[in-house]
Amino acid sequence: MGAKGNHTMLTMSGTHPLIGAAREWLAALQRCVRAVDYAGARPLFAPEVQGFGTHAAIVDGRDALEHEQWGQIWPTIREFTFRLAEVHCAGGDDLLGVIVPWDSLGAGPDGTSFPRPGRATLILARRDGRWVAIHSHFSLAPSGR
Incomplete structure (x- = not known):
């Protein structure tokens, strides 16, 4: 628990x-990735989102994330599936960290x-x-794991 004590590890x-x-x-993002539906994914991300991933260094903004990460990956993959049974979360009613x-x-x-x-954070x-x-990080799992 942090100093404020209002965050729960789930x-x-x-x-x-x-x-x-x-x-x-x-699940909503998974549907968008599978359909290569950028327009459907945009509302899931804040306009000022910051993120990085396999292709994108640190990017600022939804447009940059779409261009530098989503557009480089989504069209080249199939059967994208989050392991929803393995979700870990920490946070509260207004801010939630997700690891999956x-x-x-x-x-x-x-x-x-x-x-x-x-894995994603x-x-x-x-x-x-x-x-x-407001933040996303997607990367490949380390080799051999």
Whole structure:
């Protein structure tokens, strides 16, 4: 617990409503990634989101995140799936940290599929009654894990 004492650590087996909110947000993003639906994903992220990932260094803003990360990855993968049963969360009613592994399939130069496991860290803020990401980090899992 932090100095304010108003943050709760919620684990993967938790039934707390915030775990449910995180899973709903992740499921919505998963649908967008699978459909390569940038327009559908934009409302899930704050305009001032900061993030980074496999292709993007630190980027400021939703437009930059879409161009430098989403646009480089989403069209090249298939079957993107968050492991929703393994979600870890910490936070409170207005700010929520989310850690979750994910899986996808990539394609080699010869078209052969290969597994692309990874992990994500997100910070979600409640705005106007809905959760939006103010930070996102997506990266591939370390080799051999």
